[in-house]
Amino acid sequence: MPSRRVLVVSYPYPPMPTVGGNRWLAMSKYLREMGYDVTVLTTSAFGSLPDDGQHQVVRSADLIAAPWLRRILRRPPLPEPGQAPPVDTPPPRVVTGVAVPDPYVVTWVPGAVAAARRLLRRQTFDAIVTTSAYESAHLVPLALGRARVPWVADFRDGWTYHPWKPPFPTRAQRSLDARMERRVVRTAERVAAVELPVAEDFRARLGVDAAHVPNGWDPQLEAEVAGAEPPPLVPGRVSLVHTGKLSGGWGRHPGTLFEAMARLYERDPALAERIQLVLAGRLDRDEQELIESLELGAMVRHVGQLSRAESMALQRSADALLLLTSPNLVWELPGKFFEYLGAGRPILALADGNEAARMVAETGTGITVPPGDVAAIEDALAAVARDGLADAYRPRGTDRYVYPAPAVEMAEEIERAIAAGRAA
Secondary structure, eight states: OOOOEEEEEESOOTTSSSGGGHHHHHHHHHHHHTTOEEEEEEESTTOOOTTTTTTTEEEEOOGGGOHHHHHHTTOOOOOOTTOOOOOOOOOOHHHHSSSSSOTHHHHTHHHHHHHHHHHHHHSOOSEEEEEESSGGGGHHHHHHGGGOOOEEEEESSOSSSSOSSOOOSSHHHHHHHHHHHHHHHHHSSEEEESSHHHHHHHHHHHOOOOEEOOOOBOGGGHHHHHTOOOOOOOTTSEEEEEESOSOOSTTOOSHHHHHHHHHHHHHOHHHHTTEEEEEESOOOHHHHHHHHHTTOGGGEEEEEOOOHHHHHHHHHHOSEEEEEOOTTOTTOOOTHHHHHHHHTOOEEEEOOSSHHHHHHHHHTOEEEEOTTOHHHHHHHHHHHHHHTTGGGOOOOSOGGGBTTHHHHHHHHHHHHHHHHHHHO
């Protein structure tokens, strides 16, 4: 196969402090190892990295970083590279409820389109890949007109199918959002989705041959993990570790977990004292207040914000790992699942009827309980306290979720898109 030159358009990308950028950070690296020449077009809002030039990362202007605009909208400053996100409140409705499909269509897409046009004039690309969440990234190829090359639209989350964002306030906005989704999905030569339910929805609802191309664990991170020094765990206690943010969209909240811990202590104090929930990441005020009000004491230990390498090293030292999901988001599969997969520890997943529950069952990496069932969570915590879920850990079929396997699948979609473009 001749060398392919691919342009990737992704708003989330390091050093933006979100797991959303990890997919194409890893995917680009392994595609390059397979012989692809990859250029990444992303936002400049979160700064740059020293190796941007080496890895052909192009950062276009983004109004979202403008200090005057953030002051007007009462938003905190964006974090500098290497900094943790600041404690924040939800953005005002004027930010999230006006622009369709998201605010970046105004702040970033115009600059991204201009940058993409310059890149296409400067050199020949064989394909373009756009990726979301932040669906406005998928509008960039539509704005290129006749300059567009064969296109793969890659979806990390659903768009109008169980959307990750609140519904727009007006019927006109919701209609425009749906039309945009349909135009993107039916125009792109190939459509890929990280979560199987999203791919299945595109097939059934919009009649396209959408592919399921999952995320995966990057084994090349092991050297970085080996050099990290996470906080030591308490000897003699069964450590249940959670890394990252506890609360999230669509009702994801640790309230039932904390309640189940309190009930386990009431029922069997000796068993409850064997387990310690170790939290690495930012705690919201209501989470802290709930821990205190339930008097969980030494059952919960907060070790603060850690680097990604430190978090992954902490995962490897745990007896079991905790995964929280929303009670009603069918495609939800937190990116940390793949870090947990690489850690090789049993998973207690508060997940039911969603992609996370399916993946834990498919890979034999732990147990799942409904996130709203306090009694079931209490029983699961008792099982963790007894043996760290060792009996539930029977991993199988995980090769597909370890790089380079996901990149091989993405390369196949790129080749299909190029072939479809030639046929057209």
